[in-house]
Amino acid sequence: MAARYTIDPDISRASTLPGRYYSDAEAFERGKEKYFASSWQFIGDESHVKAPGQVVPIELLPGLLDEPIVLTRDANDTLHCLSNVCTHRGMKLCEGPCNERFLRCRYHGRRFGLDGRFQSMPEFEQAVGFPSETDHLAKVPLAQWGPLLFASAKPAATFETMMGPLMKRLAWLPLNDARHDASQSREYMVRCHWSLYVDNYLEGFHIPFIHGALNDAIDYETYRTEVFDWGNLQIAEAKGATTSFDPPTSSPDHGLRISAYYYWGFPNLMLNFYPWGVSINVVRPLSIDTTKVSFIRYVWDESKLAQSAGADLDRVEREDEQVVELVQRGIHSRFYSRGRFSPTREQGPHQFHRMLAERLAD
Ligand code: FES
Ligand SMILES: [Fe+2]
Structure with missing residues (x-):
């Protein structure tokens, strides 16, 4: 049973979190999803993806969330934030910043556009119902304030709600x-x-x-x-x-x-x-x-x-x-x-x- 914590909304009566919170391993673990995966994280700025074709892999909170994502700027000059995980068998797609016209998985050759759309895959002619929506790279919510970029794995609130x-x-x-x-x-x-x-x-x-x-x-x-x-x-x-x-x-x-x-x-x-x-x-x-x-x-x-x-x-x-x-x-x-x-x-x-x-x- 997880420990329960309550804080009085009235500051004049409230006590702080108890000391045991700071060694509660279960609360720390749960916090990964409850606090961090649902939050907006700073991921860099626009200058990293200035020109069409630029591709920049990023790890969302390395050491904690370890979520591989990738920023791309496509030929139409549109910025995308995508999952950096191949939809075939889960290989990490891009390993370093590069300039590309498309993303190709080096494991079995699946190809995606810089907008994350599935493009092609060898040896899948006989696969039924393929490709489907789940074969595209997942879109990662992306937000911008001035040159600063923010991403979230599964936002609990919109960027406007949080930062507005x-x-x-x-x-x-x-x-x-x-x-x-x-x-x-x-x-x-x-x-x-x-x-x-x-x-x-x-x-x-x-x-x-x-x-x-x-x-x-x-x-x-x-x-x-x-x-x-x-x-x-x-x-x-x-x-x-x-x-x-x-x-x-x-x-x-x-x-x-x-x-x-x-x-x-x-x-x-x-x-x-x-x-x-x-x-x-x-x-x-x-x-x-x-x-x-x-x-x-x-x-x-x-x-x-x-x-x-x-x-x-x-x-x-x-x-x-x-x-x-x-x-x-x-x-x-x-x-x-x-x-x-x-x-x-x-x-x-x-x-x-x-x-x-x-x-x-x-
Ligand atoms: S894991 Fe990417 S093509 Fe197989
Ligand atoms: Fe200080």
């Missing part, structure tokens, strides 16, 4: 000018349950205690969280001479000096918007106590890189890692059961725990 409130809230950002900056992208291996990493991300409560340099750049008193159905947005106003956004009149933040917008989408998507661009953090559980975090940087204004709140992301990350790894060790203590939420500072973790518990109970 954020896309509307920050529609004025020059996202289309953002360019991938591979030199600044980083990967971190964190020895903790992935949910502890997310918990930490979801509150600014610890900033004055843990992040001295960041605390000097933002006005902690104005730090706040706006909650959406599928995620939330943390907003930090700038302090002193720190570079900030200048939101247009169409924004509810017009007139405010916003230092950063930190968006989290359930369960593992983090989009951190700074005056210079966006840092995308993808949280990837590799096991119940090991999490890989990728920082992928897109820049639209290089000149602002040095003087904003997002200037030294590596330092902030190391400060966070140290804390969550200590929580990982503390949370299993025989003397710890569960905690409470600050009603003014922990709306994010409260929302996250509710979402985790509700989806497991489903």
